[in-house]
Structure formats: C-alpha cells, structure tokens
C-alpha cells in the first residue's frame with residue numbers, strides 16, 4: 001500500500017510552566033469561585049464522584065480573569081477566541097463544569113465532553129492559561145461537532161504517538177475522532193471558522209482518498225507507517241497561518257453576551 005503523509009503543519013502550543021507563584025494565584029482564585037459539591041446535576045446524570053462546580057454565565061468573567069492572571073504574556077490564543085468559545089457553550093446550552101479531586105477518583109483528563117448530556121468538565125487541577133483553556137475547549141467542542149463520527153479531515157501525523165499512548169483502549173473509529181480533535185485543538189479560532197466557513201474548511205481539510213486509507217491504516221495499527229520518499233502530499237497547510245490570514249478576515253462578530261469590560 002502507498003502511504004501518504006499529512007497535509008497539515010501544526011502550530012505547537014507550549015504549556016505554561018507551573019511555577020510556585022502561578023500555582024498559588026491560580027488555586028487561590030479557583031477556590032474562591034464557589035462551592036464545589038458532589039451533589040450536582042453532572043454527578044447525578046453521569047455517576048461521577050468528584051466534586052465539581054457548575055460555572056454559570058455570571059461567573060464566567062471571574063473565570064476568564066483567573067486565566068488572564070496566569071497568562072503573563074499572550075501567546076497563540078486571544079481573549080476574543082476564549083470569549084467566543086464560552087459564548088458558544090451558552091448559546092448551545094452546553095453546561096460548563098469545573099471538577100476537582102478528579103485524579104483522586106482514578107481519572108485522568110484535562111477536559112471531557114459528555115455529548116448526550118451536553119456537559120463539558122474541565123479538571124481544575126490543570127492550570128488554565130488562555131492558550132491551554134482555548135485548546136481544551138476547542139478539543140471538546142470538536143467532539144460536539146463530530147457528533148460521534150469523524151469529520152474525515154486530515155490529521156497531523158505528529159499527534160499520532162501521543163494519542164496512541166493515551167487512548168490505546170479506543171477502536172479505530174474513535175481513535176480517528178481523537179486524532180482530529182488533537183490536530184485542530186491547536187488551531188486558533190478553529191471552532192469559529194468551522195461555524196462560519198464550514199464549506200471552505202471542508203474544501204481545505206478533507207483528506208484525499210489516498211490519505212484516508214493511510215489514516216485508516218494508522219488507526220488500525222495504532223502507529224505511523226514507514227513513509228517512502230515519494231509520500232509527500234500535493235500541498236501543505238500551516239494551521240495557524242491559513243486561518244489567521246485567509247479566513248479570519250471574513251469573520252464578523254455575532255452577538256456577544258459578555259460584559260463590556262472584557263471587550264478589547
């Protein structure tokens with residue numbers, strides 16, 4: 001079989017260093033957000049056991065403030081994107097929960113989407129700077145866009161080893177969805193672009209038939225193939241540049257629910 005390489009060049013999203021000062025500010029602020037409780041609708045409907053906090057719209061500006069505090073200099077993502085993502089959650093009636101003690105209950109995730117019940121849970125033990133928070137929310141919202149089936153977009157080969165290590169138990173079909181989510185979570189404004197320029201994005205990112213067979217091989221064999229010299233795709237997209245320069249200029253802000261002081 002003739003394998004073909006990825007057409008995606010991903011932008012790397014470096015996580016913040018968790019120094020002592022940042023952690024202190026972060027955990028202090030998170031604890032002031034409200035009462036974490038085990039008796040929430042999330043736990044009732046999902047049989048979860050960890051304490052968590054529903055973040056209603058009125059708490060969102062405080063939540064954003066916390067992320068701003070632990071984001072000393074802005075890197076890839078912007079407050080505008082963060083507001084868009086949070087805004088979308090509320091428009092789509094997807095509830096946002098913040099959970100603590102998740103690791104204690106033998107679970108290990110930064111974020112998780114409960115598709116049928118329309119919840120997203122973020123693990124408060126991770127420090128959410130703006131880059132990280134946008135990436136996690138984008139990841140979970142991609143799962144909502146997929147709606148239990150892959151988008152059949154190309155995936156970035158460089159995310160394959162990580163996904164295969166951490167999602168080893170998944171079948172081929174589910175692995176493909178994770179590979180897509182990990183590829184596009186690092187793409188600034190992906191969700192907004194998808195919602196506003198869906199056909200354009202599909203034109204750009206749909207995998208060719210030959211690449212599709214390669215992706216299927218990857219998800220079945222849980223590793224990258226040995227590519228030959230001639231396995232280059234016809235063209236390559238740099239995720240950050242493409243969406244920043246080409247598409248984002250077409251975007252018009254829709255209604256924004258957030259307080260004015262957060263607008264910039």
Ligand SMILES: [Zn+2]
Nearest residue numbers: 139143178181
């Ligand atoms: Zn995922």
